[in-house]
Amino acid sequence: xxxxxxxxxxxxxxxxxxxxxxxxxxxxxxxxxxxxxxxxxxxxxxxxxxxxxxxxxxxxxxxxxxxxxxxxxxxxxxxxxxxxxxxxxxxxxxxxxxxxxxxxxxxxxxxxxxxxxxxxxxxxxxxxxxxxxx
Amino acid sequence: xxxxxxxxxxxxxxxxxxxxxxxxxxxxxxxxxxxxxxxxxxxxxxxxxxxxxxxxxxxxxxxxxxxxxxxxxxxxxxxxxxxxxxxxxxxxxxxxxxxxxxxxxxxxxxxxxxxxxxxxxxxxxxxxxxxxxx
Amino acid sequence: xxxxxxxxxxxxxxxxxxxxxxxxxxxxxxxxxxxxxxxxxxxxxxxxxxxxxxxxxxxxxxxxxxxxxxxxxxxxxxxxxxxxxxxxxxxxxxxxxxxxxxxxxxxxxxxxxxxxxxxxxxxxxxxxxxxxxx
Amino acid sequence: xxxxxxxxxxxxxxxxxxxxxxxxxxxxxxxxxxxxxxxxxxxxxxxxxxxxxxxxxxxxxxxxxxxxxxxxxxxxxxxxxxxxxxxxxxxxxxxxxxxxxxxxxxxxxxxxxxxxxxxxxxxxxxxxxxxxxx
Numbered sequence: 004x005x006x007x008x009x010x011x012x013x014x015x016x017x018x019x020x021x022x023x024x025x026x027x028x029x030x031x032x033x034x035x036x037x038x039x040x041x042x043x044x045x046x047x048x049x050x051x052x053x054x055x056x057x058x059x060x061x062x063x064x065x066x067x068x069x070x071x072x073x074x075x076x077x078x079x080x081x082x083x084x085x086x087x088x089x090x091x092x093x094x095x096x097x098x099x100x101x102x103x104x105x106x107x108x109x110x111x112x113x114x115x116x117x118x119x120x121x122x123x124x125x126x127x128x129x130x131x132x133x134x135x136x137x
Numbered sequence: 138x139x140x141x142x143x144x145x146x147x148x149x150x151x152x153x154x155x156x157x158x159x160x161x162x163x164x165x166x167x168x169x170x171x172x173x174x175x176x177x178x179x180x181x182x183x184x185x186x187x188x189x190x191x192x193x194x195x196x197x198x199x200x201x202x203x204x205x206x207x208x209x210x211x212x213x214x215x216x217x218x219x220x221x222x223x224x225x226x227x228x229x230x231x232x233x234x235x236x237x238x239x240x241x242x243x244x245x246x247x248x249x250x251x252x253x254x255x256x257x258x259x260x261x262x263x264x265x266x267x268x269x270x271x
Numbered sequence: 272x273x274x275x276x277x278x279x280x281x282x283x284x285x286x287x288x289x290x291x292x293x294x295x296x297x298x299x300x301x302x303x304x305x306x307x308x309x310x311x312x313x314x315x316x317x318x319x320x321x322x323x324x325x326x327x328x329x330x331x332x333x334x335x336x337x338x339x340x341x342x343x344x345x346x347x348x349x350x351x352x353x354x355x356x357x358x359x360x361x362x363x364x365x366x367x368x369x370x371x372x373x374x375x376x377x378x379x380x381x382x383x384x385x386x387x388x389x390x391x392x393x394x395x396x397x398x399x400x401x402x403x404x405x
Numbered sequence: 406x407x408x409x410x411x412x413x414x415x416x417x418x419x420x421x422x423x424x425x426x427x428x429x430x431x432x433x434x435x436x437x438x439x440x441x442x443x444x445x446x447x448x449x450x451x452x453x454x455x456x457x458x459x460x461x462x463x464x465x466x467x468x469x470x471x472x473x474x475x476x477x478x479x480x481x482x483x484x485x486x487x488x489x490x491x492x493x494x495x496x497x498x499x500x501x502x503x504x505x506x507x508x509x510x511x512x513x514x515x516x517x518x519x520x521x522x523x524x525x526x527x528x529x530x531x532x533x534x535x536x537x538x539x
Contacts, residue, residue, distance in 0.1 A: 012456070014456055015428070015453055015454060015455045015456050018453070019424070019425070019428075019453065022421070023421070026417070026421075046454075046460055046463075047452060047454065047463065048453075048454050049451075049452060049453050049454070050449060050451060050452040051417055051420070051421065051450075051451050052417060052448075052449065052450050052451070053417045054142060054414070054416055054417050057207045057208060058178060058179050058206075058207050058448060059179065059203060059204070059207040059227045059230050059231050060207075061448075061449065062226060062227040062228055062230065063223060063226040063227055063231075066226040067226075086222070087221055087225070090221075090222065090225040090226065091225060094228075095225045095226055095227070095228050098222055098225070098226040099222055100219065100222045100223070100226055123219075139416070140415065140416060140418075140419035140422075140510055140539050141413040141414060141415055141416060141419070141510050141511070141513070141515055142413070142414050142416055143411065143412075143413060143414075144411075144412045144413065144414045145409040145410070145411060145412065146322070146409060146410050146411075146412045147408065147409055148322055148407070148408060148409060148410055149294070149319055149320060149321045149322050150408075151408035151409070152319070153290070153291070153294075153319065154408075156287070157287070160283070160287075176446065178444065178446030178448050179448075180320075180326060180329075180446050180447075180448075181318060181320065181329065182319075182320050183317075183318060183319050183320070184315060184317060184318040185283055185286070185287065185316075185317050186283060186314070186315065186316050186317070187283045188280070188282055188283050192314055195314075195315065242408055242409050243409070245409070247409055271408050322410060325475045325476060326446060326447050326474075326475050327447065327471060327472070327475040327495045327498050327499050328475075330494060330495040330496055330498065331491065331494040331495055331499075334494040335494075354490070355489055355493070358489075358490065358493040358494065359493060362496075363493050363494055363495075363496050366490055366493070366494040367490055368487065368490045368491070368494055391487075
């Protein structure tokens, strides 16, 4: 039996494409955003804090990206009765805030994108637009 | 395209004026307070912990100042359904406690003031009195 | 036997006097500074970050103030062979950087002042000038 | 007396230009890098972790960027006798590792860039190439 298994890793070039597409959408919407891309290990690959975005959204956008990368699902769907436990138990890394999406390529979960500074709906629109660029 | 954008920074002299005015109001009210001033990047500019104030209010007053500086709005107005998510996801920096006000000069958001140790209403009165000194 | 012992606590009014005197000296010297006052429990009483000072000096000035308050001596005199152990073992709170002085009133150790952003000698001059104001 | 002072802020567009130029240089050199851009308040504006770079360099590249932004000088020039004190006293934010450069536009210090994963000389070459893109 092999000691290893093949995997796919998101490239940094793809991460830059995600940042650029997210920033373009945010600019078009007139809502500056913080955008964070993490890999499948929840480690940050790329980050952009746009002019006029909220600095504290660096934390929440990172949590959104991590949650989406860890679960493979859009953020916002944790069971409400468990979300505070999960949030505290993960030291804030698991969040039920909207605006995080898993990055799935050819059926493989390779990371997550988190967007924050707008409403949850705005954040989600920007994350969705970013993924369309891949 | 320019690589920079013009901005205004709150001076430390103004921060000291805010501390002094806040402390005077708190003394007049008979409620000692912790007062924190942060700049637009949520970095602390000035802090005063008054005799008889609550030491743990250093944390909450800082969160209030940061939240007001990051959002540009008085604290206490986050959507109730999101406030716990935002608080945990920001590692305690975003708060819905009353007593934080943005510092806005000539239409520019240049920081935030956070006050804590009294009731939310008392904290807000002290923060309001401080801003009147600018 | 009594369960308590009398103590002296530095007032916040005195802490503000220290900030003002330190800032005046720093301005006179043309070297903006970060100034931190802690009480005898090493808890911050007052802080000022002057325009043009180094933001990372908030950490080091706090360490200087804490070290002086904890030891009762000016910073810089820890045994060289132990200083790195003490620094790491205290999570950075004990420092051998110059610029911290104990605040001693009527023979009682009531806190510490830490100054940072200049050279060690400049920092010490500002701390010394501040104490002269008490 | 005015309560504010004029300042310049690095734009996120400029931060993206810095990332792109740094990545291009790193690719040309065959040495993948982590690149971090911070603003004048030492808050991260943009980050890129290139394929094949060292993940722990996220921490050191951030420290390099912060040190350059806080001091206004290239990293590596702290007095050797003080560097360990400064590093520990700043909780690792001040570093004497090479590869950090201040970002100065029209004579104003607006942030710092930190590069890490190669040798100090390689890191510095990449940071230098990035700044040339502004």
